[in-house]
Amino acid sequence: MNAKRLLTRAFTAAVVALGFSAGAARATDLTLCWAAWDPANALVELSKEYEAQSGNTMHFEFVPWTSFADRMLNELNSGGKLCDLMIGDSQWIGGAAENGQYIKLNDFFDANAIKMDDFIPATVVGYSEWPKNTPNYWALPAFGDVVGWTYRKDWFARPELQAEFKAKYGHDLAVPATFDELKQIAEFFQNRDIDGKKVYGVSIYTERGSEGITMGVMDVLYSYGFKYDNPDKPYDMEGFVNSDNAVKGLEFYKSLYDCCVPPGSSNGYMTEGVDAFKSGQVALQMNFAFTWPGFNTDANVGGDRTGYFANPAGPNGDKFAQLGGQGISVVSASDKQEAALTYIKWFAQPSVQAKWWKLGGYSALRAVVEDPGFATSQPYAQTFLDSMAIVKDFWAEPSYATLMQSSQKWFHDYVVAGHGTAKQALDGLVADWHATFEEEGKY
Amino acid sequence: MSDHLIQRVASATPPRLARRIRGVSDRTIAWLFVTPTILLLLAVNIFPLIWTIRLSMTNFRTNRPNNPVEFVGLENYRKILSNPDTWASLQATAHFLISTIVLQVVLGFTLAYLINKKFRGNDLWTTLIVLPMMLSPAVVGNFWTFLYQPQIGLFNYFIEFLSGIDPASFSMIGDVSLAPWTIVLVDTWMWTPFVMLICLAGLRSIPPSIYEAAECDRASKWRQFWTITLPMALPFLMLAVLFRGIENFKMFDLVVQLTGGGPGATTQLTSIDLKREAFEKWRTGFASAYAVILFVTVFGLASIYVKALNKVKDR
Numbered sequence: 128m129n130a131k132r133l134l135t136r137a138f139t140a141a142v143v144a145l146g147f148s149a150g151a152a153r154a155t156d157l158t159l160c161w162a163a164w165d166p167a168n169a170l171v172e173l174s175k176e177y178e179a180q181s182g183n184t185m186h187f188e189f190v191p192w193t194s195f196a197d198r199m200l201n202e203l204n205s206g207g208k209l210c211d212l213m214i215g216d217s218q219w220i221g222g223a224a225e226n227g228q229y230i231k232l233n234d235f236f237d238a239n240a241i242k243m244d245d246f247i248p249a250t251v252v253g254y255s256e257w258p259k260n261t262p263n264y265w266a267l268p269a270f271g272d273v274v275g276w277t278y279r280k281d282w283f284a285r286p287e288l289q290a291e292f293k294a295k296y297g298h299d300l301a302v303p304a305t306f307d308e309l310k311q312i313a314e315f316f317q318n319r320d321i322d323g324k325k326v327y328g329v330s331i332y333t334e335r336g337s338e339g340i341t342m343g344v345m346d347v348l349y350s351y352g353f354k355y356d357n358p359d360k361p362y363d364m365e366g367f368v369n370s371d372n373a374v375k376g377l378e379f380y381k382s383l384y385d386c387c388v389p390p391g392s393s394n395g396y397m398t399e400g401v402d403a404f405k406s407g408q409v410a411l412q413m414n415f416a417f418t419w420p421g422f423n424t425d426a427n428v429g430g431d432r433t434g435y436f437a438n439p440a441g442p443n444g445d446k447f448a449q450l451g452g453q454g455i456s457v458v459s460a461s462d463k464q465e466a467a468l469t470y471i472k473w474f475a476q477p478s479v480q481a482k483w484w485k486l487g488g489y490s491a492l493r494a495v496v497e498d499p500g501f502a503t504s505q506p507y508a509q510t511f512l513d514s515m516a517i518v519k520d521f522w523a524e525p526s527y528a529t530l531m532q533s534s535q536k537w538f539h540d541y542v543v544a545g546h547g548t549a550k551q552a553l554d555g556l557v558a559d560w561h562a563t564f565e566e567e568g569k570y
Numbered sequence: 571m572s573d574h575l576i577q578r579v580a581s582a583t584p585p586r587l588a589r590r591i592r593g594v595s596d597r598t599i600a601w602l603f604v605t606p607t608i609l610l611l612l613a614v615n616i617f618p619l620i621w622t623i624r625l626s627m628t629n630f631r632t633n634r635p636n637n638p639v640e641f642v643g644l645e646n647y648r649k650i651l652s653n654p655d656t657w658a659s660l661q662a663t664a665h666f667l668i669s670t671i672v673l674q675v676v677l678g679f680t681l682a683y684l685i686n687k688k689f690r691g692n693d694l695w696t697t698l699i700v701l702p703m704m705l706s707p708a709v710v711g712n713f714w715t716f717l718y719q720p721q722i723g724l725f726n727y728f729i730e731f732l733s734g735i736d737p738a739s740f741s742m743i744g745d746v747s748l749a750p751w752t753i754v755l756v757d758t759w760m761w762t763p764f765v766m767l768i769c770l771a772g773l774r775s776i777p778p779s780i781y782e783a784a785e786c787d788r789a790s791k792w793r794q795f796w797t798i799t800l801p802m803a804l805p806f807l808m809l810a811v812l813f814r815g816i817e818n819f820k821m822f823d824l825v826v827q828l829t830g831g832g833p834g835a836t837t838q839l840t841s842i843d844l845k846r847e848a849f850e851k852w853r854t855g856f857a858s859a860y861a862v863i864l865f866v867t868v869f870g871l872a873s874i875y876v877k878a879l880n881k882v883k884d885r
Contacts, residue, residue: 197849204633204852226634325738335832390720393744393833408721525634529851536655536835544746544834566629 154182155466160199160210161453163189164397166270166417169486176482177473183466192397193337200528203228203458211461212470214269214453217253222525224257229265229456235468236264241475247271249518250491254454259523266454267471268491270417273514274346274449276309277404277412277422278302280434282321291315302436306347306379309411309439313387316410328387329411330403331380332396333543339396340542341521341534343413344380346449349519350441351376362569364560369553376441377549381542393543404428415451416514419507420487435510437517450518452489526563533559619865626859633852646859656860658835659843662750666825666839667818669754670761671811677758678765679807683799685766686773700763707760711827714756718742718828743829749836753825757818765810772806773799805883812875819868840864 159174161167167189174185188209190198196216202209203223215223223229232255236243243251243264250268257265282288283300292300296311303309313328320326332343345353352372357363367373384392389408392399397414404412405425422433438448455474457467473479480492484504489511495501502509522530534556541552564570580588594602626646630639650656685696702710717725718741726737742752776799784794822841825831831838831846844864848857 200633200852201849222633226636334830335834336826336830390738391718391723391741391744393741394830528633529853532846532851539832540834543744543832544836546746546834 154184155463156184156186157211157463157466157470158186158188158209159212159214159455159470160188160190160202161214162195163191164417165421166488169483169488173479173483173486173488174470176479177470180473181466181469183469185470193334196337196528203460206460208458208460208462210458211463211467212455213458214455215266216453217450218521218523218527218531220254220257220265220454221523222527223456224263224265225525227459230459230464232264232267232457232471233262235471236267239472239475241267241472245493247491247493247496247515249450249515250452250454253450253518253520253523254452254491257523266456267475268452269455269474270452271489271491271496271511271515272415272417272451272453273511273518274342274413274451275416275419275438275510275514276436277414277419278312278434278436279407279410279428279432281432282316282326282410283434288315302434303439305439306350306441310379310383310387313383313411317387321407324407326407327389327403327409329383329413330392330395330400330409331383331388331413332400333384333388333392333539334394334396334399335535335539335543336394337396338521338531338535339394340538341531342396342449342451344377344534344538344542345519345521346413346438347380347441348373348376349447349449350438350445351379352441352443352445355522362564364557368557368560369550372441372443373553374549377538377541377553381545381549384542404433416489416507416511417451419511420505423506433506435507437510437513447517447519448514450520452491524567526567529563530560533563622858623862625855626862628855630855630858631852632854642855646856647863649856650860650863655835656840656843659838659840662835662837663819663839663841665750666753666757666821666837667815669751670757670818671814673754673758674762674765674814675807675811677762678810679769679803681762681766682769682773685770699766702760703763705760707824708827710756710760711824714752714759715743715828718752744833746833746836749829749833753828753837756828757821757824760824761814761817765814768806768810768813769803772803775806776802801885805879808875808879808882812872812879815875816868816872819864 159170161170167187171185171187177183178185196219199210199213199215200219200222201207203213203215203219204226213229215229220229224231235241243255243262246255246268250271251264252259254268255264255266257263289300292312292315295315298308300312300315303312309329315328316326317328318325332339332346334340352370353376354367354370354373355364356367389403392403395403397418400412400414401418401421403409404414404422405428407427419435423429425433438446440446455471457464457471461467474483475492477492477494480490480495481498484490484495484501490496496512496515502512521527521534524530537552537556537559540546541549547555627641627643628639629637629642631637681699685692685699705713714725717723720726720738720741723737725742726740729735729740730737740748742748780798780802781794784798789797820841821839822845825837825839826842829837831842840860844857844860847853847860
């Protein structure tokens with residue numbers, strides 16, 4: 128009798144143990160949330176390797192850029208469990224960290240020998256750290272990105288255009304060294320007939336709804352001397368946001384909009400820029416680096432027909448560029464944090480990062496970008512490196528969305544709608560941002 | 571048949587339950603039927619309204635669950651009403667509302683008047699005219715964005731055909747003076763058929779005998795229109811105005827697709843402004859106060875209007 132009971136207990140224990148071990152090894156369905164764009168497709172391809180290695184299944188939730196922040200911030204704020212992994216915009220990091228929406232990754236990085244020193248410093252500060260410049264990490268740099276320029280190399284190379292340009296402006300038609308030169312080129316091509324087709328000067332960001340015009344304006348303003356606040360007194364913006372140089376920068380952006388964009392460019396962002404360039408409408412185009420691989424292989428403008436350059440210098444010789452890109456984080460509300468962390472561990476491997484770059488993803492791992500062959504691996508690789516070396520980013524405060532809406536309103540109102548002056552727009556922006564920080568208790 | 575059913579139900583009811591039901595008054599039974607609806611109404615309408623009013627007096631932000639929620643009294647209301655941007659949004663909304671209603675009523679009534687006549691292909695024309703209102707506003711917005719595109723859009727080429735103006739020389743969506751009319755035009759294109767249908771119902775409800783009597787009295791067509799057609803169709807017309815007014819006061823999707831509220835804030839209607847406060851800036855308390863103000867405005871105006879409508883109906 129006793130032996131029978133013992134056997135029964137042993138059998139039960141074995142079944143329970145088997146059940147537990149099966150549970151522990153059971154494949155997990157993970158959902159990764161990101162924007163719907165070309166790099167996301169590359170990530171789907173890359174992740175097949177992770178699925179094969181881990182046995183986990185990856186699902187993807189990709190949302191178009193114009194509604195990405197709306198949709199995903201809603202998800203984070205509501206504690207939704209849709210996303211286990213989030214490749215969120217760099218500016219979300221403050222809010223996500225302070226509101227406990229991302230898990231802190233310091234211990235995980237230490238336990239898995241993932242070192243932030245191995246990544247491009249600007250991406251670590253921009254995508255991972257909160258508070259900025261402190262070793263508190265909430266994301267692994269996933270996709271390095273920056274605003275830069277593309278130009279029609281084949282048009283620039285035409286002898287008759289070169290001669291005409293030199294006669295008019297006194298210097299060669301070449302990659303502009305300053306923003307003034309960039310505007311000259313844009314003016315030169317505006318309404319010009321090339322191969323029987325009317326073309327225009329430049330495509331720049333003007334989108335009103337999400338963050339477009341702010342990204343474009345800031346990309347220019349930094350090189351004109353714009354600063355977010357007093358370096359010695361945080362959140363003191365008077366005389367920095369609306370400095371004389373910043374006013375000149377904003378006036379420049381408006382003059383570029385007024386003189387040299389294609390008709391109907393009052394609400395354009397990344398997609399519209401890509402369309403304008405690929406369809407052969409513009410000589411110059413402002414856009415994030417993620418678009419460059421697409422141009423390089425395009426049937427109309429690919430190969431030698433397109434060139435790339437980092438932001439030119441402002442009037443005082445300063446050169447800065449607007450940071451884009453994102454880090455990958457684990458969402459606190461997820462029930463599958465352990466499995467999600469295995470994805471980050473896999474993604475951080477140098478071999479995976481190297482493959483990421485090959486597939487069209489901009490790796491932020493130094494081992495990849497500092498490889499001797501990197502700069503020549505693609506026609507745009509050197510420009511990417513040059514641009515990443517001069518980046519600045521928008522506020523990453525928890526109140527980022529409010530700050531962004533204010534700049535969207537003031538910039539669009541001045542640049543596109545033509546209301547008021549640049550000085551009034553920047554003064555208004557200072558007042559709005561001041562009110563936001565006051566509500567945040569920063570003063 | 572129904573007596574038979576009642577008898578079957580009565581015989582199937584357990585005796586104890588039957589005794590209890592026999593002791594219940596008609597009034598109680600009425601309450602039993604109405605109570606679920608009232609509870610549902612309280613849950614989905616009244617409770618959210620009270621909750622919104624409560625939130626409107628706090629500094630609550632949905633994206634800051636860890637922040638303490640403080641009572642701020644009427645501060646949010648004061649901030650909204652003293653904010654020039656709010657008034658600019660209200661002005662844009664008023665322009666949109668008045669322009670669309672005037673255009674849609676005039677065009678809708680005219681179309682209904684014409685469609686009401688007997689002619690060959692009447693049904694086909696009616697179907698074609700009502701097609702735009704069957705489309706999704708988001709689709710219409712996207713569709714018209716292309717039509718308004720200065721380089722490839724048919725609209726600009728149509729203007730060139732009529733006036734000779736270079737199509738690339740103006741941008742309907744990007745121009746401050748044209749953008750407000752851009753959204754008016756699209757909304758009118760889409761919703762005039764709706765007004766037409768309501769007016770058509772009104773016109774068809776007028777008994778032909780009245781017109782026959784007027785003919786006997788040798789009343790001219792013009793006089794028949796002013797003394798019979800318009801007064802008798804007026805309640806329907808006013809109903810159409812009420813529906814369109816309420817709809818356009820909360821207009822969002824179409825305008826967001828077309829202009830995104832731009833250029834600048836030229837076409838930023840109150841609904842877009844409210845959405846930005848609530849779901850982009852996440853100022854939940856502030857946005858709640860804004861929503862309450864808009865609710866009171868619409869509710870007040872609609873109440874006055876419904877009273878006027880009833881007076882017209884009673885005449």
